[in-house]
Amino acid sequence: MSRAAGLTVWHIPLAADAPEERSLSLLDEDERRRAERFVRDRDRRRFVAAHAALRQILAHLTGRPPASLRIVTPANGKPQLAEVPLRFNLSHSGDHAVLATSWNCEVGIDIEVAAPGSDLDGMADIVMSEPERAVFSTVPAQCKPAAFLRLWMRKEALLKAAGHGLARDPRTLTVGLDPGEAREVAMDGTVWHLRDIVPAPDLRGSVCADKPPGPIRFRIGPWPSFLSGSPVEAA
Numbered sequence: 173m174s175r176a177a178g179l180t181v182w183h184i185p186l187a188a189d190a191p192e193e194r195s196l197s198l199l200d201e202d203e204r205r206r207a208e209r210f211v212r213d214r215d216r217r218r219f220v221a222a223h224a225a226l227r228q229i230l231a232h233l234t235g236r237p238p239a240s241l242r243i244v245t246p247a248n249g250k251p252q253l254a255e256v257p258l259r260f261n262l263s264h265s266g267d268h269a270v271l272a273t274s275w276n277c278e279v280g281i282d283i284e285v286a287a288p289g290s291d292l293d294g295m296a297d298i299v300m301s302e303p304e305r306a307v308f309s310t311v312p313a314q315c316k317p318a319a320f321l322r323l324w325m326r327k328e329a330l331l332k333a334a335g336h337g338l339a340r341d342p343r344t345l346t347v348g349l350d351p352g353e354a355r356e357v358a359m360d361g362t363v364w365h366l367r368d369i370v371p372a373p374d375l376r377g378s379v380c381a382d383k384p385p386g387p388i389r390f391r392i393g394p395w396p397s398f399l400s401g402s403p404v405e406a407a
């Protein structure tokens with residue numbers, strides 16, 4: 173079992189036509205029930221592929237069989253492993269999923285592949301703090317989509333790290349929208365460490381930890397042979 177300190181980000185490509193049978197056999201009953209509820213075939217396949225990969229990676233790190241891992245969801249909604257102190261957080265968007273794992277930090281992660289909607293100033297009122305809105309109003313129109321996404325992924329990563337998800341009003345937090353990879357944000361008596369990341373070519377995201385994560389290790393495809401490969405270190 174590998175117990176490297178710090179934070180690892182795993183990139184999982186989600187082929188919409190991936191065969192499902194073996195993947196389904198790795199999931200627990202709750203995951204299979206959730207998979208059945210998807211209306212669109214493509215969305216179900218992506219969910220199944222993401223959760224099968226999640227279990228394979230957690231199995232790789234804990235030395236336990238994938239299907240035997242008990243993933244529980246406490247009242248705040250953030251899934252966690254029962255019995256093993258390995259922290260993880262999953263995010264998926266389009267054909268991609270990413271997983272953040274750590275043995276010593278609480279972690280949250282977010283990726284977004286879709287461009288934000290067209291009414292960015294209206295959305296800014298819903299998700300940005302007052303200082304962020306003031307800066308956003310000065311951003312040139314052509315730079316607004318990227319600035320908005322950067323801020324949004326940071327907020328989601330932070331809210332997911334703490335387990336709040338969107339139950340907490342994102343306007344109560346200031347994470348900034350200017351480029352710059354690392355930043356620290358205090359929330360509820362904890363200093364959270366945010367990093368902008370590029371977990372795969374052309375894929376942007378944000379990851380958050382409750383301790384300085386040090387250099388982030390990236391594990392990038394081809395899936396799943398990279399389980400045995402060497403991680404790519406990033407500052």
Ligand SMILES: CC(C)(COP(=O)(O)OP(=O)(O)OC[C@H]1O[C@@H](n2cnc3c(N)ncnc32)[C@H](O)[C@@H]1OP(=O)(O)O)[C@@H](O)C(=O)NCCC(=O)NCCS
Binds near residue numbers: 222262328331334
């Ligand atoms: C968690 C949440 C932020 C996910 O946002 P998203 O951008 O759609 O999804 P992502 O792909 O980045 O993350 C989804 C994953 O986060 C994890 N997750 C779910 N709830 C979480 C929470 N409270 N904290 C951290 N992670 C969470 C799950 O692993 C989930 O994957 P799964 O659905 O395949 O199991 C959002 O759905 C949420 O806040 N939900 C719960 C709060 C809520 O419903 N509040 C209602 C009152 S406003």
